Amino acid sequence: MNLKKKFLSAVTAATLVVSFIFGTPVAQASLIGTAIGIGTTLAEGAAMRKQVKEIIKKFNETPEGQEALYQNFREKQGVDTTPEYNERLDIIMANLTRGVAAVDPSIKDKPYKYFVADNDALNAACAMGHVMMVNRGTFKALPSEDEIAAIVGHEMGHGQLNHGVKSLEKQVNQRITSGLVGAAIGGGAITSLIADVALNNMDAHKDKKFETQADLISIDYLVNTPYNIGATAAVMQRFVELSIGKERSRLTAIFKPSDHPDSAKRRDAAAKKLFEYSGKHVEVKNGVVSVNKKTFMKPVASSTMSGAERSYFVMGNLARAFHDGQNKNEATVVNGTVMLGNQEIVTPLEGDEDAQVIADRLNSLK
């Protein structure tokens, strides 16, 4: 087989494999075996493993593989073409691509392909090859672009850290070494193995270590964007609240609090990173923002978020201000917004203290 033909064959096979990520028909299972050329004997287990690895590599490292994956996902998931959501995602991706590039220039050689998926669940996913989708439900559920950016940044963290491939290969190898392939004399069983592994890979987010890594690195990306660096902790606070409220059913897979009782831990890990970023000047606990260990303010709830969620936005602004040395300047009030130097800190809402009172307190604490 010539190289081009061989590659096309691999891409076809790979596309079929990946379709199982989204739980598509069993009818395709036999096609996978045929397309990859999997034999039916135990001796060929190692060859199958090698071939799967090659296909993964093509997906992950070539523009053709990326394109095949992208088209496959669009077809399987459905595409939402609502201009509002698509334009917003374009802006977020442009901002975050610059944010990632500031700390990881490799993104320039491997830009993301993305789309808005036709799905109302609050969810997003990044596969190997830097192919990403953000559900329509994410745009509907989250009130601020900062929080959507936090989620997209988290996905790009998985992408930059190559998590999709790591978990896929790991799971394939686990299955093979556990002897399941040895028992699988028929090609059908082997294709089932591949399908299982691909399906499980969709749940790469279940790996707690990867989750925290993606959360924390996303803050490094947000630092280099116009977004609030507290948005990661804020969105985790929202998931904590959704998990104990009646809106729980709106969350699925990736961020589902029922699967992730550790949303609070992830929130706290993000907040700890902000604390460090601020030079250990700024903290949040139970909705109270502290500066230099003293109470600064306890934001009230807005029409779209709780006071606790809002507190992480205040924290994000303060952390940026302290990190950038803005605390050497006076806190002032400009058009109703408390500023520290040229950094916005908070715009008080009805029920919050007066802006000048907050600014005066900040001057006494900073």
Ligand SMILES: [Zn+2]
């Ligand atoms: Zn994740």
